[in-house]
Amino acid sequence: MRWEGNRESDNVEDRRGDGGGGGGFSFGGGSLGIGGVVVALVLSYVLGVSPSTILGLMSGGAPQQQAQTRTAPANDETTRFVRTVLADTEDVWGNLFRQQGETYAQPKLVLFSGRTPTACGTGQSATGPFYCPPDQRVYIDLDFFKLMQQRFHVTGEFAQAYVIAHEIGHHVQNLMGLSDKVHNAQQRLSEAEGNALSVKLELQADCFAGVWAFHANRSRQILEQGDIETALSAATAIGDDALQRQSQGYVVPDSFTHGTSAQRVRWFRRGIDSGEIAQCDTFSGRRL
Template sequence: MKWEGNRESDNVEDRRGADGGGGGFGIGGRSIGIGTIAIALVASYFFGVDPRTVIGLLNGGGPAPQTTQTAPPPNPQTEDRETRFVRTVLADTEDTWSAIFQKAGQNYVKPRLVIFSGRTPTACGTGQTATGPFYCPGDQKIYIDLNFFRLMQQRFHVSGEFAQAYVIAHEVGHHVQTLMGIMNRVDATRQRASEREANALSVRVELQADCFAGVWAKNADRARSILEQGDVETALNAATAIGDDALQKQAQGYVVPDSFTHGTSAQRVRWFRRGLESGQVNACNTFEATSL
């Protein structure tokens, strides 16, 4: 992936080394992520939102009041390669989605991305490394512990900078869903849904975020020629590795389709490809698709 020398975002907050405080991950505001590692990475099983959040919603609890937590002061911007990469990818998503929204006559509100280590306060409760990368609608921030990228390589044998960019772009996709009002509509429907129906809605949310990641990649490459040979394959490998069926097979040896919250490996690959090939937001309407 060609990214060095491109613009870096100012919307990155580095909290590494700060004491985030707090206990477990709260349910206020609900977090949305590319995957959650249950039982503190022991089972290596991703849920995408905090398990207690899912349980609360599926039990008809609805959204809990958002908690207000004071974030630690950010550290000065570091200049290591990994941090510069994150800032550059975020900037690229900002440029891409700002242009897409502008063409639609709308204004793109840029999200902030928080780099943390261990745990950190969020509007969705206390974010922890075990949660994996996630987006919190309550404060419109993306949270990521960069150790996740090492976990991708060590646990799932997925490497490459574009695979990492796909992770960030997926979380930005959830921010786009929030700005478009999709998440509010889904949350309202989910509160009245059965467990099976709620899981099916979550799958459509996540597959759309995958598609939006593909839309970003297509438009960014068209504007700035960021893709190199083999980049798309690394993103597809990442999408394959974190499919619900692949993760459940790895964690427990069998799959339970009704419990899927992100979609199968094939579905995740299919919807990322759809966004990548079309570059169009309207190609990502997973909610009206008869077949995923």
């Protein structure tokens, strides 16, 4: 992937020096044992609330929305790569929103290690990269990229860019009001039906990642031979069926929340082949 020398975004918070690493659960200055965690998970299922939110309340405090950033963010190659990819998503989505007469609100991207406070509760490295709608931030522990290589045997910078672009896709959904619609609908549905909506939301984010790649490559020729294949390998590796088969030896389709490997590949390809937001409508009832 060609990225060096391109613009780097200023919308990156580096929290890796904040001392938030380590295991266990810590919320609002307090800690919970495993028994408290189990109770919180049960309550979250019954109430339809994020487990991290329940944990925060049980430990006597609400999740903090921001962490103090380092005064001098790291300037290593991986950090510069992340800032460059983020800048590229800003340029692409800024242009696409302008074409529709709208303004693209740029998200923040937070680099952290171990865990970090967010408006969605305490973010954990074990969760993988994620987007938090209330604070409009993408959270990434860069060790996830090492995990992609070690566990999933996925290498290549464009595969990493795909991960970032997918999370930015969730930000686009948030700006479009889709995230709220899905969340509100899920409150009235069964767990299996709610999971099915989550799959559609995730597959659309995959498609939006493809839309970004289409326009970024057309404007700045970022793609090199083999790049698309690495992104497809990443999409294949993190499909729900592949992850469940690897972890437990069988799959439970009703529990899928992100889509199968084939579905993730299909929707990313739809985005990168068309470059059109309209092609990413996963909610219209078509075959996923």
